[in-house]
Amino acid sequence: MCSTPAPAGRHWDGSPRITRRPRPLQVASTSPSRLLRAGQSGRCRQCGNRIDLYQRADQQPIALHPAELSTAHVPEPCRWHLSGGIAYPHGDGSTWCRIPHAVICPRRTPTCRTGTHIETLRRQLAVRTRRLIDAGAFAATPPTASQPAEDTGNPARPIVHMLLCRYLAEHAIEHIRCVAQTHHRHRCTHPVLAPTGPAGTWKLLPTGPGRGQLALPDVLMAVYDLSSLPYSEQLRWRSQRCPAHAATPSAADLALAGWQTFDPLLHASHIHTRLPARPFRNQ
Known part of the structure; x- marks a missing residue:
């Protein structure tokens, strides 16, 4: 007695084989959040x-x-x-x-x-x-020692001035990564800093209290200034997108932008009083 093989698209008992195709995620155009x-x-x-x-x-x-x-x-x-x-x-x-x-x-x-x-x-x-x-599936991250203010290298978390506000970056300027989703449903690997586009300038600017903040001694700190860039470029930096994904606003985000509103009191350990001695661009 020869066994009859199951036809394609069915299980061994003849029941239909249901294949579910992956459904792409989309964000509604009216959604206030672009994060998937x-x-x-x-x-x-x-x-x-x-x-x-x-x-x-x-x-x-x-x-x-x-x-x-x-x-x-x-x-x-x-x-x-x-x-x-x-x-x-x-x-x-x-x-x-x-x-x-x-x-x-x-x-x-x-x-x-x-x-x-x-x-x-x-x-x-x-x-x-x-x-x-x-089980070895998790290891608590030890607190990292903050860099001294006199360090002459590139700050690990620089202060960026754009759109008339100051933000504390999550990573170094050259390591800030695009948050948009690619066609393969992965996070974009391109940096926000365009290799051939306009870049900011390191400047020594006073800390200056923000709105509703206490007044501090007038201290000059290293700030990556983007205020001289066009308004569209500053928006691109604020949304943390590479130039390619800035031109495709329909692409959703796979991560939150890592900017924090800079506070001289809360972020005093990230204030650097000297400009980087080894700038990453042609500055």
Whole structure:
């Protein structure tokens, strides 16, 4: 007796074989956030637990716990809700809310008073962190020593002046990477600094207090100034896109832009009083 092979497209028992084609992710043109949902997940560098990254209304990132919690168990100052991909403080009137990961991270001090339910969740995350460490799947990042202000090399986290504001970069200027998604659904590997395009200039500018900040002694600090570039180029830097993806606004983002609004008090360790002795461009 010879066995009859199953026809193509069916299992051995004759049932149809269902093949699901991957559906490309898209971002609605009316969405206030250009970040794809696939690029909003990550892991806490201190405890290794999963987090969801979102933009706040002030365009600053915030890490939220992936699961929703009952508002009855979350203190009111720690309640957040999502609308159009943007995180807003306090609840939206529903019985569920999101909570910042910093509140329940087992390796951080809670930023507000927590109850029994939140403390139980913190202990569960602490057990998960210990399991990740024992399995070798996670190693806590030790605190990096800040570079001295007199260092003459390129700053690891430079201060950038663009669009009439100052920002603290996440990486060195030449290492700032495009956040857009490529056709292969991966993050773009091109730098934001165009190899042949216009570049900024290193200058010594006064720290100067920002709006609502305390006055500090007038100290000159090294700033990568982009104010002389065209407005479109400054927008490209602020959105953290390479020249190719700046010309294709329909491409979504796979990561949040790494800019932080510069504060002379909070970011004093990143202030350099000398210009880089080895500039990376023809400056």
